[in-house]
Amino acid sequence: MKIIDWYIIKKYLGTFVFTIGIFTVIMVIFDVSERLDDFIKHDAPLSKIIFEYYAGFIPFYLNYLSPLINFIAVIFFTAKMADQTEIVPILSGGFSFNRFLWPYFIASFVIFLITLIFNLFIIPQTNRLLVDFTNTYIDPKANNSKMYTHLQLNKNSYVYIENFDNNQKVGYRFTLETFKGDSLVQKIMADRILWDSVKNNWKLENYSVRKIDGLKESMKSENSKVMNLDMKPVDFELYDNLFKAMSMKELNTRIKKEKIRGSGEMDALLLEKYRRFIYPFSAFILTLMGVSLSSKKVRGGIGLPLGVGILMS
Known part of the structure; x- marks a missing residue:
């Protein structure tokens, strides 16, 4: 030079x-x-x-x-x-x-x-x-609640939450359906689902489990149950500027989950990444x-x- x-x-x-x-x-x-x-x-x-x-x-x-x-x-x-x-x-x-x-x-x-x-x-x-x-x-946002949320956790599991309050990290009317092929084999329902930020898991309250095996069905109900689910409160955030604060690792992880879940956020995620x-x-x-x-x-x-x-x- x-x-x-x-x-x-x-x-x-x-x-x-x-x-x-x-x-x-x-x-x-x-x-x-x-x-x-x-x-x-x-x-x-x-x-x-x-x-x-x-x-x-x-x-x-x-x-x-x-x-x-x-x-x-x-x-x-x-x-x-x-x-x-x-x-x-x-x-x-x-x-x-x-x-x-x-x-x-x-x-x-x-x-x-x-x-x-x-x-x-x-x-x-x-x-x-x-x-x-x-x-x-x-x-x-005083009312940071997301209504009528459907998520696909994996190939066989689907979640529905009627109302999730992100301020309290509490969801209401929770349903988890598990399929084997085209057949429903298990359905878990709970009145409330709470996020434990210390243990990083979910607590179900007033829940019931319905298991289906061909023509046989069984039902069990309990007051509470702890579950590890592939979802976090951030999946229910309402803020439009959320993706801008994600690292590349977090963004790629969210994109992989979105490919399975199909909640309508893929375009915004890919736009932010590219x-x-x-x-x-x-x-x-x-x-x-x-x-x-x-x-x-x-x-x-x-x-x-x-x-x-x-x-x-």
């Missing part, structure tokens, strides 16, 4: 970081003015606002706006180089335009890697802070667009290409 390559890379990354800083300040100022009433209304502690809400808010929106930030940064420093007649000598010195693009794509590859790492490992963790805070202090991989590639596309838009010197300095770039974005 030549000195000019390092010069462009430093310009690119330096402008990108500077633009991130400006966007961060602007976002926080506008968000504080918008959310202040919610913070006061729900008595959100200052420590939680800083170390949970904004610790999740800033990474999430910087990652979300990174293509725009990248695009503006490329246009800004490239238009400035063109305005100062730095690009013409580079191309006149034996660099083709394709060769001139090399350092741009090296820098965009660095941004691609950083964005990909954030998308896969860091953003889900910070999103968890943001989601928990939002659902507690900004948009709490978005994390595809989003970083925008660094390369927007870099090429930004250089093409701003590498030619025009009247009016950097204002015209920068204005066109912002208008396009």
Whole structure:
């Protein structure tokens, strides 16, 4: 690599970081003015606002706006180089335009890697802070109950819960049906089902078991019973932002379960998964667009290409 390559890379990354800083300040100022009433209304502690809400808010929106930030940064420093007649000598010195693009794509590859790492490992963790805070202090749902839920636990087992209260981790009118082929062989019914977060299992109250063996049937009833079932309270969450807070491992596990259960969440799950991989590639596309838009010197300095770039974005 030549000195000019390092010069462009430093310009690119330096402008990108500077633009991130400006966007961060602007976002926080506008968000504080918008959310202040919610913070006061729900008595959100200052420590939680800083170390949970904004610790999740800033990474999430910087990652979300990174293509725009990248695009503006490329246009800004490239238009400035063109305005100062730095690009013409580079191309006149034996660099083709394709060769001139090399350092741009090296820098965009660095941004691609950083964005990909954030998308896969860091953003889900910070999103968890943001989601928990939002659902507690900004948009709490007093009635976090899911009605008439059907789940397929495995090839032969089907669950129905008429009403599940996620605040109390309690379900009502629970039914578990087990099939062998097309024949029902067992049906478990309970008035209530409770989640034990310490033991990670379910407790059935006022339950009965009906077993069917051909023409023979038997029925047994008891007050309570502990069962291990392949489901958790998170499967009954109502919050729309739930998937954003899942790690890749949790997301893949949920997708595998959804393939069996078919509860209608597959599209949202796959969209969230693929978005994390595809989003970083925008660094390369927007870099090429930004250089093409701003590498030619025009009247009016950097204002015209920068204005066109912002208008396009």
